[in-house]
Amino acid sequence: MKTFVMREIGTVGMMDKPEPRPGPNDAIVRTTAALICTSDSHTVAGGIGPRTDLTLGHEAVGVVSEVGSAVEVMRPGDRVLIGAITPDWGDPAAQGGHASQSGGPLGGWKFSNTKDGVFGEYFHVNDADANMAKIPDDVPDEMAVYCADMLSTGFMGAEHGNIPIGGTVAVLAQGPVGLMATAGAKLRGAGLVIGVDSVPNRQELARSYGADEIVDFTTEDVVDRVMELTGGEGVDTAIEALGADVTFQTAVKITKPGGTISVIGYFGEGEFVHIPRVEWGVGMADKTIATGLCPGGRLRMDRLLRVLETKRLDPTPMTTHTFPFDQMERAFEVADQKLDDVIKVLITF
Numbered sequence: 001m002k003t004f005v006m007r008e009i010g011t012v013g014m015m016d017k018p019e020p021r022p023g024p025n026d027a028i029v030r031t032t033a034a035l036i037c038t039s040d041s042h043t044v045a046g047g048i049g050p051r052t053d054l055t056l057g058h059e060a061v062g063v064v065s066e067v068g069s070a071v072e073v074m075r076p077g078d079r080v081l082i083g084a085i086t087p088d089w090g091d092p093a094a095q096g097g098h099a100s101q102s103g104g105p106l107g108g109w110k111f112s113n114t115k116d117g118v119f120g121e122y123f124h125v126n127d128a129d130a131n132m133a134k135i136p137d138d139v140p141d142e143m144a145v146y147c148a149d150m151l152s153t154g155f156m157g158a159e160h161g162n163i164p165i166g167g168t169v170a171v172l173a174q175g176p177v178g179l180m181a182t183a184g185a186k187l188r189g190a191g192l193v194i195g196v197d198s199v200p201n202r203q204e205l206a207r208s209y210g211a212d213e214i215v216d217f218t219t220e221d222v223v224d225r226v227m228e229l230t231g232g233e234g235v236d237t238a239i240e241a242l243g244a245d246v247t248f249q250t251a252v253k254i255t256k257p258g259g260t261i262s263v264i265g266y267f268g269e270g271e272f273v274h275i276p277r278v279e280w281g282v283g284m285a286d287k288t289i290a291t292g293l294c295p296g297g298r299l300r301m302d303r304l305l306r307v308l309e310t311k312r313l314d315p316t317p318m319t320t321h322t323f324p325f326d327q328m329e330r331a332f333e334v335a336d337q338k339l340d341d342v343i344k345v346l347i348t349f
């Protein structure tokens, strides 16, 4: 079968591989649609260390082609969403409510990390009954695929942010995950959502997903402007959706005492992330810093799909580019180099 791989740090390309086989609890899925993620670029750049001929990709939907002997819920022919994060549900971390950390820190992140990812004609899913969800008939593939990571991670930012109904929220960066955090903040009942970004098409989408105010960090000071918009108080919740030291520091500064800094960015560079001491209340301002990795699991995916089925949200306007799988190299270049105002690149199979 055809796959798209990271050959080594900094190099990608197409590669033929044998079709995967299922163990007793596993499934094999025939890929129908996938999305390229910024994490794929981080991986190719060496963010998780060296890899050889690793199939990339972790956001996909497909049709079950084969299941192992112990799989009971999922059947061949089912149209399914597969979580980007596929935890081992028997692991104590999962039993403790932290399934994404099963098997060690970030251990639920297997696709394109510790095993081949989803950019292939077929891929393997561990713990199939727990890590896939059947897609409702009226939710198309190109919409459902956003639940694998973008909705799950973005909404997690709002969930971990402990947003009071009517509370104030700033979402720092309006990439696809930030946009879904903005949508999540609105769904969680925020009274004021401030979106921070400089790119016009991202600003426009942020407004459509619920941002009441837009702050452009290239033309105004984000801390000053957020303070002004919140009557000098700061926000209840700041969601860091970029993964940069400076943005994290801004998030701490603009969060009011007692508020929450919810981190959903991928911090791919540098040895340390710095906490601004004074605005942190010299360690005593009751500011909570929450972190997490995209939650997985069938229960959560069923909920995310319901949000789409009942039309609370349409993520498809984030799809700025679509390529067939045989043009994967060009597709990756567009996403990786952020060409042509790209937000999200959809791959069809």
Ligand SMILES: [Zn+2]
Pocket (backbone or CB within 6 Å): 037, 038, 039, 058, 059, 084, 149, 150
């Ligand atoms: Zn992703």
